[in-house]
Amino acid sequence: MTTNQQIVTGERADILEFLAKHRYFLRHTAQGLIDEQANTRSTVSELTIGGLIKHVTEVEQHWAEFARTGTGEETPTEYTPELIARWENQFRLAEGETLAGVLAAYEKVAAETEELVRTLDLDTSYELPAAPWQPPGVFWSVRRIFLHVAAETAQHAGHADIIRESIDGQKTMG
Template structure:
């Protein structure tokens, strides 16, 4: 996938293509990392590159379950007290998890999303709104599928930016040289594709 999104045919194509681009950018931050590096939390936050990929995978899977009405939002009173601790675990790449494993899961979720959205005739179809989550308003009963896709683009882009910062702290690699390495760009006077040190 190139550094910019290709021209899009319509709204559905645009939403899915921009989401795919943000997934690609997030994955770039993991290029060439070992499992140990993917677990590192090199800033003051508890975030790691592997943990971010695990988190966005889980988030996208939950939203697609909501689109298919497989998952009912919990009322506020039913959300367990341990939910905050469990959410933090969702941002960590565990010792028994691998970067290749979370990347494979992310690829699988991406294919599922493409298939699900491709089968929806009307992107205005309502999706039940989450309940009891402070960052979602309590007065919305549902949002359209297009809102879910825009939200996934926003969520993925936010975490792709986090991953860029983490990666730079790990080994100094930045987004454009990583993209050049992954996509096989030639060396230019102003840009050298990333290469492992040593």
């Protein structure tokens, strides 16, 4: 929970509710799993439930910082073996990581983002960092950043649901 318990309405309430719903779906896929299961590749992809939660946490943290400051990491121009390994490790539990640990980190980042949704000016816009997949001069409002985080969460909750169903048949819905 956040430290600021003010009541929010309108679009801020909508954004918070949408985020909460899809965060619940993502967390639900991990319910009752042991670390080994959370790190299981049960489909042809490299994705695991623990890794997806870890990835969503990192992505949300990145976008929250961007919403707060308008700055973020530049897209690399050279893909070194170290950078590739870091990217691959983002989608699995690495040595020493636990499902409980990534879930705790996710809760912390989620609470920080919720506070930003409550307090930042949603109309503030920032130019997105340079990247090969977008032309220069693209601006996103803070509102759009939070909608993007919600869409990412929803998409990866669906991925996690497929992985979980392949592990033991549990489904989030249906």
